[in-house]
Amino acid sequence: xxxxxxxxxxxxxxxxxxxxxxxxxxxxxxxxxxxxxxxxxxxxxxxxxxxxxxxxxxxxxxxxxxxxxxxxxxxxxxxxxxxxxxxxxxxxxxxxxxxxxxxxxxxxxxxxxxxxxxxxxxxxxxxxx
Numbered sequence: 001x002x003x004x005x006x007x008x009x010x011x012x013x014x015x016x017x018x019x020x021x022x023x024x025x026x027x028x029x030x031x032x033x034x035x036x037x038x039x040x041x042x043x044x045x046x047x048x049x050x051x052x053x054x055x056x057x058x059x060x061x062x063x064x065x066x067x068x069x070x071x072x073x074x075x076x077x078x079x080x081x082x083x084x085x086x087x088x089x090x091x092x093x094x095x096x097x098x099x100x101x102x103x104x105x106x107x108x109x110x111x112x113x114x115x116x117x118x119x120x121x122x123x124x125x126x127x128x129x
Contacts, residue, residue, distance in 0.1 A: 048054050087094040099105045106112055
């Protein structure tokens with residue numbers, strides 16, 4: 001009879017231990033799943049908002065496009081100025097035109113007549129008069 005009692009008691013204990021083990025294992029699975037989810041969310045946040053994330057990439061791409069536009073504008077202006085310098089170096093009429101415009105030079109016998117600006121055209125012109 002001792003054997004029957006021992007075998008009957010051991011399965012109850014081992015069943016209880018087995019159930020506790022299964023519950024603990026299921027609890028750790030839930031904890032591990034939660035930790036993996038938190039890690040995934042943190043990594044996603046870092047990919048989007050991190051130091052080299054998508055938002056920073058988009059901002060740098062916009063800055064690059066803006067700088068590229070400025071570069072093209074400055075290159076066009078540079079080409080225009082090179083053409084102007086070329087004309088001033090090779091064309092005497094261009095030199096004369098520049099001197100007349102900026103330095104108000106005249107040929108012998110010419111008179112420069114300045115016309116007053118219309119009264120409503122600018123407040124700076126009215127302040128000088």
